[in-house]
Amino acid sequence: MGKLREPLGELTDSCGLPMALEAMGERWSFMILRASFNGLHHFEEFLEELGIARNILSNRLTKLVQAGILKRAPCVDDRRRIEYRLTDKGLDLLPAMIALRQWGERWGTGIPSNPVLCDERDRLPIAQLVLRSHDGRTLGPKDLCWIDENDLDNKESKHQPADIRQLVGGS
Amino acid sequence: MGKLREPLGELTDSCGLPMALEAMGERWSFMILRASFNGLHHFEEFLEELGIARNILSNRLTKLVQAGILKRAPCVDDRRRIEYRLTDKGLDLLPAMIALRQWGERWGTGIPSNPVLCDERDRLPIAQLVLRSHDGRTLGPKDLCWIDENDLDNKESKHQPADIRQLVGGS
Numbered sequence: 001m002g003k004l005r006e007p008l009g010e011l012t013d014s015c016g017l018p019m020a021l022e023a024m025g026e027r028w029s030f031m032i033l034r035a036s037f038n039g040l041h042h043f044e045e046f047l048e049e050l051g052i053a054r055n056i057l058s059n060r061l062t063k064l065v066q067a068g069i070l071k072r073a074p075c076v077d078d079r080r081r082i083e084y085r086l087t088d089k090g091l092d093l094l095p096a097m098i099a100l101r102q103w104g105e106r107w108g109t110g111i112p113s114n115p116v117l118c119d120e121r122d123r124l125p126i127a128q129l130v131l132r133s134h135d136g137r138t139l140g141p142k143d144l145c146w147i148d149e150n151d152l153d154n155k156e157s158k159h160q161p162a163d164i165r166q167l168v169g170g171s
Numbered sequence: 172m173g174k175l176r177e178p179l180g181e182l183t184d185s186c187g188l189p190m191a192l193e194a195m196g197e198r199w200s201f202m203i204l205r206a207s208f209n210g211l212h213h214f215e216e217f218l219e220e221l222g223i224a225r226n227i228l229s230n231r232l233t234k235l236v237q238a239g240i241l242k243r244a245p246c247v248d249d250r251r252r253i254e255y256r257l258t259d260k261g262l263d264l265l266p267a268m269i270a271l272r273q274w275g276e277r278w279g280t281g282i283p284s285n286p287v288l289c290d291e292r293d294r295l296p297i298a299q300l301v302l303r304s305h306d307g308r309t310l311g312p313k314d315l316c317w318i319d320e321n322d323l324d325n326k327e328s329k330h331q332p333a334d335i336r337q338l339v340g341g342s
Contacts, residue, residue: 037312068278089278091312095300096270103267107239107260115317119304123318127305129266132298133290139297141208141262146286147294 028052028060033093036070041083069093099129199223199231204264207241212254240264270300 031050040046046057061084064070069090075081098117116125131139202221211217217228232255235241240261246252269288287296302310 038317086312092274092277094312095302096267096274098302099267099270099300103263106263114320116320116323118316118318118323119308119310120314120316121308122304123316123323124305125323126310126315127303127307129270129300129302131266131269131300133293134295134298135293136298137290137292139290141257141265143291144297145289145291145294146209147289149285149287152287152289152294152296 026060028056029064032057032060032064033069033090033097036084036086036090037094037097041085042075042081043084046084064090095129098126102128197231199227200235203228203231203235204240204261204268207255207257207261208265208268212256213246213252214255217255235261266300269297273299 028050031052032046035046035049040049043057043061046052046061047054050057052060061070065072065084068087070084071087072082073085075083101117118125131144133139133143199221202223203217206217206220211220214228214232217223217232218225221228223231232241236243236255239258241255242258243253244256246254272288289296302315304310304314
């Protein structure tokens with residue numbers, strides 16, 4: 001990946017990855033997340049389907065809510081009940097979960113997980129996640145380099161989401 | 172994601188994800204992996220750059236070699252020295268690492284990591300990883316469904332890699 005490197009001795013705010021690992025890396029948190037993506041919303045559903053102890057479930061749900069990944073809301077058909085729903089931040093974990101899953105399928109048992117994750121429109125398995133350039137070319141590890149933010153070409157600004165450019169004071 | 176669900180109470184061979192989390196989820200293992208992707212190969216390099224204790228580094232390198240993610244090989248310019256290189260299995264973790272990183276960047280500090288991961292060819296930041304259908308359409312969480320392997324349309328076979336079809340006894 002070229003000569004420039006990340007600061008490798010740090011796991012700090014300068015790298016976005018530690019936060020993601022913290023949210024996903026713990027076994028029960030991961031199982032609750034996976035169940036949420038599969039449409040479970042209620043404390044009792046998680047309890048029954050996951051075979052998790054009540055106090056651990058309660059603890060992990062609280063942490064996931066604090067992390068902004070799940071939100072507590074009154075149930076639509078019974079407002080006295082509370083349900084847990086994925087926030088936009090939580091939903092946005094899907095590519096990372098699928099990338100990890102696909103890697104495990106390819107290199108783990110060699111047998112694809114069943115059931116298979118498909119596109120609802122044509123009912124065919126989704127594609128493997130791959131790195132792509134801004135214009136859609138597939139990239140491998142050898143196609144990558146690190147560039148200091150200040151050395152980025154001006155062309156770059158049109159490919160960054162506007163809100164991020166504002167946050168870092170860019171044009 | 173539809174009515175059909177994964178078996179949510181299990182973290183077994185039927186889901187490829189636990190293996191991936193085990194490889195990446197531990198703090199030091201992750202830092203060694205990240206350093207490997209940044210071109211570090213030698214025990215002494217890891218030791219110096221990561222600020223990791225010698226015995227922990229030794230332990231984690233052994234585990235990553237046992238998991239088939241790194242391999243030990245004689246150094247090209249000095250055959251008496253050993254270096255650690257990512258295997259194909261290890262290199263294949265890149266999409267998952269980048270997906271987690273991008274999520275952390277978007278939802279963590281709000282500030283993109285610096286340096287920025289770019290395409291070496293045009294020196295522009297790589298694209299965000301997104302889920303895609305087999306024919307390249309972008310998919311969100313609501314576009315997905317689970318389909319039992321046995322109910323998959325025959326059309327599906329031409330979109331699966333041949334080796335996987337062979338392993339599961341498909342056509």
